[in-house]
Amino acid sequence: MKNHVTAGVDGSPESRAAARWAAREAVLRQVPLRLVHAVDWPLDPVVPGIGRQDVDRWADQALAEAAQELHRRHPQLEVTTRCPTGRPAAALAAEAADASLLVLGSRALGGVVGFLIGSVAMSTVIATDTPVVLVRVADDPDGPGTGDGAEIVVGVDIHEAGDRVLAFAFEEAERRGCPLRAVHGWKMPAAYTYVPFFDPENERDIGRSVAHMVDDMLLPWRHKFPEVEVTSNVFMGSAGERLVHASHGAGLVVVGRRLRRSPLGVHLGPVAHAVLHHAAAPVAVVAHG
Template sequence: MKRLVTVGVDGSPESRAAAVWGAREASLREVPLKLVHVIDWPGGPAVPRLGRETADRWADEALAEALEDVRRQYPHLEKTTRHLSGRPAAALAVEAADAGLLVLGSRGLGSLVAYLVGSVGMATLVATETPVVLVRVADEPGDAEPTRYDEMIVGVDIHEAPDNVLAFAFEEAIRRDCALRVIHGWKVPPAYRGLPFIDSDGEREVDRSVARMLDELLLPWRHRFPSVSVTQKAFKGSASRRLVQAAAGADLVVGGRHLRRSPLGAHLGPVTHAVLHHASAPMAVSAHA
């Protein structure tokens, strides 16, 4: 059975941009699109003091607006809508179980190069193993269709098990017929800094070793996807900073997250967390194997 692309909508410009982005993705995948609105009912902060009838009407309007945006640009795409009640993150995670991708909107913080991934988005990210894409709203309301830059960026940690992340990235590159740039940043552990054997020659040797490990990691994926143009860079420094810079000219940025749950909340990892809040391109987050 074909797997859906599911989009969470709430009537905001961010979610409407996510709906159009999700429609584009569903068209690339040749699968149906499902638009889902979840009312945090009863008594949730999203609808304070609203009656059920008013809340239902609000949900229907949000779905109708997003559906109309999609129809204008993708008239032949198979589309469905669903209106649910419950805790949004939990409900969206359940909907994502039958989907190949879940798409949500992300809000910009004014003129700052930063974005707000709300509590629902963060909670949903770690409540599902389905890949999630956070979409930025366009600067101009009429510019909802994402610009195609013909390059995707993926950040990998060679010390993790990034098979799911790389599979997602290479498959998306095939769908878009675009190049893929792989980035890995490394740092000298704090406990080793200042030791005499960690000099410039030692750092160069570590850099060569990390580059070889990245080569070995990517080799089977190059064989599996020979048509994808791949460039790679292992470097000493902040991976999150390099990924954010690269996102300015990318169609999509891909990162990973850990499956384990922390008792203090979601464990996204510092790189993914930073890129989610600062990258200008849409970002896909896939759980590590």
């Protein structure tokens, strides 16, 4: 059973913020926290004067310092550490296999808005089926502007089986006792591009139909989580842009990632890609079929 939260730790300010966020999440879920530092050896390119013992010592120190800090903040939380050897993305994905959630740090763009997604974080996101949350220093739960009760925003796609995405979002909202906002963007069918005299009423009819489909998609989840206050935001336009806009002031943004592989390998869709690079809140990426 997946009964713990895992956080990647490398001693950076971003990873410390991620560890604090993960600790708060583990307390909410009432599960242990596992801190992981992946040691990539041999170093490539090789760093002169640094041996294996130096790397291991530095990794152990980073883990110990993070664990000690979290013990002080959350004395009741069980914290364990692991230091696997291997490429960081592969090692973190392997560690996430038996976790309910993986939390990683990411650098911010423009001070407090947006993410700078490094190769390790991006590779890890697409290498695991476990939900992954990306956190910046600005998202530190003990930092300014991170009050409890902020709404959770979830991207909804009526064309995909999004049960895993909605389950994650509703469960998070229930744990936190916060509102949930579902966002869906739609576009006019391509054929309408060639219609010389377009009736605006058609657009309104399609918009109403899409809104009904979103409501139908949310209905069973409203019944399952009656305590969660849910609103929906359906509009014509880019879902990625609207989710990024909604991320300002949100406690978490939840987006889906398809599990299907393309001939070029696994990749993120345009909505998840936009949110990961521009959101102003922590982002959870949930893989779905």
